[in-house]
Amino acid sequence: MTYAIRAENLGKQYGSTRALDGVSFTARPGQVLGVLGPNGAGKTTAVRVLATLTRPDRGSAHVGGHDVVRQARQVRKVIGLTGQYAAVDEIITGFDNLLVIGRLLGLSREEARRRATELLEQFGLTDAARRAAGTYSGGMRRKLDLAASLIGRPQVLFLDEPTTGLDPAARDGLWEVIRGLVADGTTVLLTTQYLEEADQLADHIVVFDHGRVIAEGSPYELKTKIGGQVLEVWPVDERDRETVATIISEIAQCPATVEDRRVTVPVVEPGVLRAVVLRLDLADVAVAELALRRPSLDEVFLTLTGHRAAAAARSS
Numbered sequence: 277m278t279y280a281i282r283a284e285n286l287g288k289q290y291g292s293t294r295a296l297d298g299v300s301f302t303a304r305p306g307q308v309l310g311v312l313g314p315n316g317a318g319k320t321t322a323v324r325v326l327a328t329l330t331r332p333d334r335g336s337a338h339v340g341g342h343d344v345v346r347q348a349r350q351v352r353k354v355i356g357l358t359g360q361y362a363a364v365d366e367i368i369t370g371f372d373n374l375l376v377i378g379r380l381l382g383l384s385r386e387e388a389r390r391r392a393t394e395l396l397e398q399f400g401l402t403d404a405a406r407r408a409a410g411t412y413s414g415g416m417r418r419k420l421d422l423a424a425s426l427i428g429r430p431q432v433l434f435l436d437e438p439t440t441g442l443d444p445a446a447r448d449g450l451w452e453v454i455r456g457l458v459a460d461g462t463t464v465l466l467t468t469q470y471l472e473e474a475d476q477l478a479d480h481i482v483v484f485d486h487g488r489v490i491a492e493g494s495p496y497e498l499k500t501k502i503g504g505q506v507l508e509v510w511p512v513d514e515r516d517r518e519t520v521a522t523i524i525s526e527i528a529q530c531p532a533t534v535e536d537r538r539v540t541v542p543v544v545e546p547g548v549l550r551a552v553v554l555r556l557d558l559a560d561v562a563v564a565e566l567a568l569r570r571p572s573l574d575e576v577f578l579t580l581t582g583h584r585a586a587a588a589a590r591s592s
Contacts, residue, residue, distance in 0.1 A: 278341075280305045280432050280463035281326060285335035288321050295321040296332070297487035303463055303480065305431075308454070310478030311467040312577065317484035319467040323434050326465070327357050340431050356425035356433045363421055366410030370401055370420050373409055374427060381428045388427075395423040399453060415446025422453065432463045439473060451476060471573035481573075483580055491580050499571045506571050507548060509539045512562040520563075523555045524548075537564075542571070 281303040288296040296318045303309035311319050324330040326339055328348040337344045340354035364373050371392055378388025396405045399419040404412060409420060418438065425433060435454070439447040454477055458464055468474055474481055475495050482492040491498060507528065509520050520539045521532040527548055532541040543549075549568050556563055 278305065279303065279338070280307070281309065281337075281339055281465060283322070283326065283335070283337040286322065286325060286332050286337060287334040288318075288325065288330065288332050294487045296325070296335075298335070299484070299487070299489055300335075301482045301489060301492065303465060305463050306458060306461045307479045308458055308464045308466055308477050310474035310481040311465065311484060312469070312471065312474055312481060312573075313484030314469070318487040319484050320436055321487075322484070323357075323436050323465065323467060327355060327434055328352055353428070354431040356428065356430035357436075358422050358425045358434070358438050359436050364409045364412075364417055364424070367408060369406050370409050370412065370416075371396060371405040373420060374424055377424045377427045383427070391427055395426060398456075399423050400449070413446075415442050415449065418442060418446065418450060419453070422450070426457070430462065432465070433457065435464060435466045437467055437469065439468070439470065447473075471577060475573050483577070485580070491576075495573060498573065498576045501576070505543055505546070505568050506575065507541050507543050507552065508565070508567045508569065509552070509556075509563060510537050510565040511539070512564045516561045519559055519561055520556065523559060523561075524552055527551050527555065542575075543568070 279302045283302070284300050286296045286299040287294070299318065299322060301309070311322065313319050321330065325332050326337055326344060328344050328351050331345055339351045342350040342354070344351050365376070368376070374392035374395060375388050378391050379385065383391060396402050399422070401416060401419060401423070404416060409417065412420065422438065439450055442450065451473070454464060454466070466474070466477060478495060480492065480494055481498060482489050483498075484490070491501065493501065507524060509524060511517060511520050514537045517534050517537065517539055521534050524539060524541045525532045528541045528543045530541055530543075532539050546568070553566070
């Protein structure tokens with residue numbers, strides 16, 4: 277099988293810290309590979325190795341069929357990289373930012389101008405093309421940064437937490453851009469702490485923790501791994517939360533989780549739903565909503581790492 281990205285037993289150590297400890301994963305052409313994990317798990321180090329910015333201490337990696345150590349120059353010709361923060365020149369215009377990148381990549385002035393114009397239109401930045409990039413909103417800068425990484429039409433694009441700090445509208449717009457790139461055949465490696473983002477975009481996910489891959493699979497497969505379904509109950513009166521938690525814990529034979537008014541518990545047998553309804557009725561507990569659903573990626577993350585992704589982000 278042909279892989280756009282292939283990492284085998286990658287290791288990287290900084291002093292006593294093992295940033296990567298035997299990491300292996302692959303991505304096929306035209307696929308979005310989501311890399312999840314708390315801050316410090318090794319996600320960015322893996323991206324830096326694959327992008328030839330850091331040499332691994334051991335193991336091997338190939339991008340676009342080229343070895344990232346022995347053929348670093350060839351790798352750089354087929355990749356694009358967008359880091360966690362938009363790296364644009366705020367003094368010059370958006371158009372000139374892209375023009376400069378194009379010229380640095382060896383495009384003729386005419387080619388660079390044409391490519392800059394195409395990308396500004398694709399990202400909805402044409403009206404702001406002649407404005408200094410420093411006047412752009414956060415979402416616009418993110419789009420300009422992503423456009424710059426696409427000047428050379430990369431086969432493989434590395435996006436390291438690309439929507440950090442964006443508002444929901446800007447994030448959704450960037451998601452659409454990423455979907456368009458993949459539809460055109462670009463392979464994307466996406467690191468993120470937003471599990472909804474991985475669920476929306478990723479074909480395959482690897483979960484990092486402490487420099488190792490602790491789980492991988494499609495979003496569906498990862499949700500299936502923790503088993504069963506999740507029962508959610510919202511009592512009308514929030515004072516009934518503990519009563520609800522006690523009832524569904526006893527029936528499901530598993531501790532329930534209480535968050536605001538919502539009470540949840542993992543269940544294996546669908547028949548649990550009927551038993552819960554009967555017990556709540558006997559306890560005279562009015563329910564605003566009751567649902568049985570598959571686990572979310574956040575619940576998968578909690579099961580695998582012992583904490584939710586949001587908590588991991590806050591603790592860094």
